[in-house]
Amino acid sequence: MATDSDGQTCVYKNTLLAGLWRENPVLRLLLGMCPTLAVTAAVKPAFTMGMCVVFVLVCSNVMVSLMRNMLKPHLRILMFTLTIATFVTIADLLLKAFQPDMSAALGPYVPLIIVNCIIIARAEACASKNPILLSIVDALSMGAGFTVALCVLAGIREVLGTGKFFDIQVMPKAFVPWAALSMPVGAFLTLGFLLGLVALITKKRS
Secondary structure: OOOHHHHHHHHHHHHHHHHHHHOOOOOOOOOOHHHHHHOOOOHHHHHHHHHHHHHHHHHHHHHHHHOHHHOOOOOHHHHHHHHHHHHHHHHHHHHHHHOHHHHHHHHHHOHHHHHOHHHHHHHHHHHOOOOHHHHHHHHHHHHHHHHHHHHHHHHHHHHHHHOEEOOEEOOOOOOOOOHHHHOHHHHHHHHHHHHHHHHHHHHHHO
16 A cells, blocks of 8 residues: 555655656746757856756745745735846856856846746746745756756757867867857757657657
8 A cells, every 4th residue: 555655755756757858848848948049059058057047946946835825816926026036136146256257158148037937837836835845856857857958959059060068079170060050040950859859759658
């Protein structure tokens, strides 16, 4: 007979795996498209953006979960936005203080995390209805799924567009870079390819 602890473990496991595949915010839910297309010309800025989103997701989910019983229906979106804005500001200032070059490279896209649909969607769908631990697991899952998707997209574009990976030359000297992949059009083409691949895998598995 299954115990309550077994059921709880199953819930945490399903929540943790959801963001990585079944409900991946980029490849399945198509959320957070602005940074996905804008900062994935190379892996370093893509990974940095992903880590900023993870930080904001975890912190905002914890705060929303703590105040979930005090939220008024007509004020909840305002409270979500103010909470998210606070942690985005912290992430932006930390990045400017310790990684000024990366902060300059990401430009306005770190502050724009405030309006990232992933953050407010998880606050509404999970953190406002569940205890802290499950909210943290959900945030880590969605943040990891977002980061992995960005890094895969950026990895393809950087390797084929420049012949490098993490600024390290990985392609032979005879390789001719596909310059288009380093341009905005490359983001759309690569994302379309990945979405098609995910749809094909999903169809085969079903």
